[in-house]
Amino acid sequence: MATNAVNPCDGDTVEDKPDRGIPATIVAAARANLLFRSRWAEVNGALGDLGTYIPIIMALALAKDLDLGTTLVFTGVYNIITGFIYGVPMPVQPMKSIAAVAISTASFGVPEIMAAGICTSAVVFLLGATRLMELAYKFIPLPVVRGIQLAQGLSFAMTAVKYVRYDQDLAKGKASGDRRWMGLDGLVLAIAATVFVVIVNGAGEAAEQGREEQVIHEQGGGRRRAKSWRKVIFSVPSAVVVFVLGIILDIIREPGVVKELKAGPSRIHVVKISKHAWKEGFIKGAVPQLPLSVLNSVIAVCMLTTDLFPDKVASATSVSITVGLMNLVGCWFGAMPCCHGAGGLAGQYKFGGRSGACVALLGAAKLAVGLVLGGSLLRLLVEFPVGLLGVLLLFAGVELAMAARDMSSKAESFVMLICAAVSLVGSSAALGFVCGIVVHVLVVVRRLLTTDRNM
Numbered sequence: 323m324a325t326n327a328v329n330p331c332d333g334d335t336v337e338d339k340p341d342r343g344i345p346a347t348i349v350a351a352a353r354a355n356l357l358f359r360s361r362w363a364e365v366n367g368a369l370g371d372l373g374t375y376i377p378i379i380m381a382l383a384l385a386k387d388l389d390l391g392t393t394l395v396f397t398g399v400y401n402i403i404t405g406f407i408y409g410v411p412m413p414v415q416p417m418k419s420i421a422a423v424a425i426s427t428a429s430f431g432v433p434e435i436m437a438a439g440i441c442t443s444a445v446v447f448l449l450g451a452t453r454l455m456e457l458a459y460k461f462i463p464l465p466v467v468r469g470i471q472l473a474q475g476l477s478f479a480m481t482a483v484k485y486v487r488y489d490q491d492l493a494k495g496k497a498s499g500d501r502r503w504m505g506l507d508g509l510v511l512a513i514a515a516t517v518f519v520v521i522v523n524g525a526g527e528a529a530e531q532g533r534e535e536q537v538i539h540e541q542g543g544g545r546r547r548a549k550s551w552r553k554v555i556f557s558v559p560s561a562v563v564v565f566v567l568g569i570i571l572d573i574i575r576e577p578g579v580v581k582e583l584k585a586g587p588s589r590i591h592v593v594k595i596s597k598h599a600w601k602e603g604f605i606k607g608a609v610p611q612l613p614l615s616v617l618n619s620v621i622a623v624c625m626l627t628t629d630l631f632p633d634k635v636a637s638a639t640s641v642s643i644t645v646g647l648m649n650l651v652g653c654w655f656g657a658m659p660c661c662h663g664a665g666g667l668a669g670q671y672k673f674g675g676r677s678g679a680c681v682a683l684l685g686a687a688k689l690a691v692g693l694v695l696g697g698s699l700l701r702l703l704v705e706f707p708v709g710l711l712g713v714l715l716l717f718a719g720v721e722l723a724m725a726a727r728d729m730s731s732k733a734e735s736f737v738m739l740i741c742a743a744v745s746l747v748g749s750s751a752a753l754g755f756v757c758g759i760v761v762h763v764l765v766v767v768r769r770l771l772t773t774d775r776n777m
Contacts, residue, residue, distance in 0.1 A: 386430075395588075415660060417658075446616065459624055469738040475665065573702075626725055629728075
């Protein structure tokens with residue numbers, strides 16, 4: 323007798339036939355979630371998050387001897403698994419607060435980084451396994467979540483402008499002077515790349531493009547040729563072009579880097595974490611990272627997934643568990659602590675990612691490069707034009723910030739902007755969250771008092 327069951331990956335109801343077992347269901351889910359919606363668009367979307375990923379990983383590899391090969395292998399596996407589970411371009415990003423502490427603190431080494439990642443992920447996993455994260459997701463007001471997203475998006479965008487405007491010492495996370503106008507990593511190159519991306523991708527107004535194509539189709543005749551050219555231009559994978567250009571310029575700037583690449587993966591070993599490293603990792607790394615992981619890596623990601631993919635299910639429980647499991651495994655072997663992030667999802671969506679195939683493709687590429695070149699790839703990335711990374715990061719940040727445009731009233735916008743302003747100035751999502759909640763409660767109380775007075 324046939325029964326109806328819920329697909330664990332996308333929440334759709336499927337018919338469970340007598341001859342279909344669990345393996346068949348898993349295969350069907352994999353095919354659905356890893357199906358390319360548009361080949362070039364998905365490839366383009368896969369590179370939409372590199373503006374965040376590369377600078378952080380490269381800075382930690384240079385400043386703290388983080389093994390790049392190990393991190394590539396583990397994050398590649400994470401990407402493939404999350405693409406299969408969620409069926410959307412769910413990103414895998416470094417935990418930014420932990421990275422910032424590591425870069426700015428001389429005594430915060432690899433053991434402390436891994437301890438911070440394990441502690442953070444254990445708490446997030448526990449919140450997910452007990453379904454407490456679902457309660458937080460349901461009861462945290464939308465304007466507060468949008469404020470966190472707006473702050474994170476603007477933070478990315480401002481960092482991107484700094485990458486474009488100033489030369490960067492990524493190992494120290496500091497600017498090292500004004501960027502020259504000309505050259506293989508000059509302002510002119512970054513500006514040209516920005517203009518190129520805007521022309522190809524615009525502001526993401528897919529509906530308007532659809533209406534324009536309909537008008538052209540109705541007019542017919544000589545406009546068909548114009549339609550064909552526009553279709554070609556708008557389908558160019560802009561992020562791919564920018565990244566490939568960066569690699570080419572990288573090799574031109576320092577031809578010797580190719581000879582320094584070595585075949586073979588990094589040697590994976592268990593990281594030894596002392597009691598002191600556990601203490602430092604928890605206090606200096608996990609405590610400031612936890613609010614960001616809960617708010618931006620789980621709640622904001624679930625909210626943005628619902629906005630962009632209404633037919634897909636990414637529950638706070640499942641996202642918490644995948645964030646937790648990733649690091650409770652990988653951090654023991656020296657892989658950078660990672661999480662999902664609303665900024666990465668927005669960036670990959672901005673550049674065309676629409677399915678799990680997008681991040682699975684990126685994961686396969688990371689895994690292949692990590693196994694073939696290992697940590698020697700770092701030498702190649704060191705010469706990558708930072709201005710071009712800034713261009714990719716800029717559009718990812720703007721796309722995330724634009725999620726805040728759905729506020730329907732002045733009161734909601736007020737709460738959102740207070741939350742975003744405090745988060746940006748205090749560099750703390752936790753502080754912005756607390757202030758946002760307080761202001762939201764005050765606005766609600768005022769509304770109730772006003773209603774009672776008018777009755």
